[in-house]
Amino acid sequence: MAESSELCEAAKNGDLAKLRALATAGADVSHFDHDGLTPLMHASKRGDAEAIRLLLHFGAPWNALSPAGLSAGDFAMESGHQDALETLIDAGIRAELVLGSVARRNPPGEPEEKYLEERVLFSEDRIMDSESKAVMMAWERPLMEAHARAICGGWDGGRFLNIGFGMGLVDSAIQRYSPSSHTIVEAHPDVYKRMIESGWGEKENVKILFGRWQDVLPQLESYDGIFFDTYGEYYEDQKEFHQFLPRLLNRGGIYSYFNGFCGSNAFFHVVYCQLVSLELGNLGYSTQYVPLPVKDCLPEEIWEGVRQKYWQLDTYYLPVCQASDDSD
Template identity: 80%
Template sequence: MFSEDKVMDTESKAVMMAWERPLMEAHAKAICSGGGHILNIGFGMGLVDTAIQQYKPLSHTIVEAHPEVYGRMLQNGWGEKENVKIIFGRWQDVLSQLESYDGIFFDTYGEYYEDMREFHQHLPQLLKPEGIYSFFNGLCGGNPFFHVVYCQLVALELDNLGYSTQLIPLPVKDCLGEETWEGVKHKYWQLDTYYLPVCQSIDDSE
């Protein structure tokens, strides 16, 4: 279900919400800092992709698996943008269609931590040596203790793959009034600070 400020699934759980816009703009700025070719996994409301377009990348590849979201993308003209390539399908099923990129963002709905871990295994093939990777850091967004644990765990696992992770704190408390969650069954984010991950090759970050 689509509205101006949120995308919901059939169980009234939010897929993406407008309060995330400043976060998505920050993610886009990070992954587009080197220009070049950009990959986004998961379109949602198009917040991050709209922000990516402002940086005029050489190419902008979007992987989207949800049929309704894909249809809405085409309806809104995303398929007609010169530098945009849309790949319909689950990222696991379209890896052979992907190339190597200067910036990558990962934000899929309905997948689990294990899916993101699996995606990370492909980073050495997908991310250019000097590239920037980021992901929506919503792991345990309702529990500050476990959120920190997950942040450290992801950073450690990425380190084992050869990537450093910088977590940039962004205050979000003012974005999240009670009215934000009206009609939403699950408050997937309840913390005052969002830690935006910026990941790059350890060799390149030194």
């Protein structure tokens, strides 16, 4: 324990030689000191990229959180230490590619199956699941309108696909672009029933497919714009969907998705933005993130009655994904 405490002090003081000696001797690199900080957090606050690389080499957890809910990456971001930040982002991406430890807490599929089997509650400004978690909320309307503009704005009478109806915010926005074809996939029976009762099934240019996207995939065609926003799935599920983009998205088309990964932690969110960009890049797509300020959309009273705040950041980064110029 004493050696572990000394490790924190060495990181705090920038004593690289002592840090290396203690880590080599087996001191616990994941130790939290009396301030609730790990050696990696101390090194990140100082912007000591060399110490960060050393600690990561000895197994320091990149995603450990302080009592205030801050990671080493958050401390590097707050202090403006770019080299330290990039080192931690790289470590996070490499770890998530192997483990997926932040955005995936349970085996893929199980949470969604549970959600689809239970009732949801509708009100004017939200949809709630059986555990009082918000499925979708009205504060997202400006974001959904921006997503619709991103995937529809470059087309006159285009063909569009939305995976996940929710409150219908993005689909209502898509309709304003007079699409020639508008396909909606919705898996929850209560949401589907509400769609039908609201007249969505009577719109001439709308095709509704009831079921999980995995199950209705054979019925999907090709589209000029695609939006993806499911509830109860993890990144592994969305990554699986990405494998079908080359078949589903027309040349020059735009793909976007609700970018809610790690919406309560700024650093983890950055890691996932870069992770998705990397993985889509491997499929031949370039991704740009358009920053949208959302702080004014989220007064504290919005979350009254909601068990968990799924978004706590001041800026939302809207993804715009398109086939790279050099892709086939």
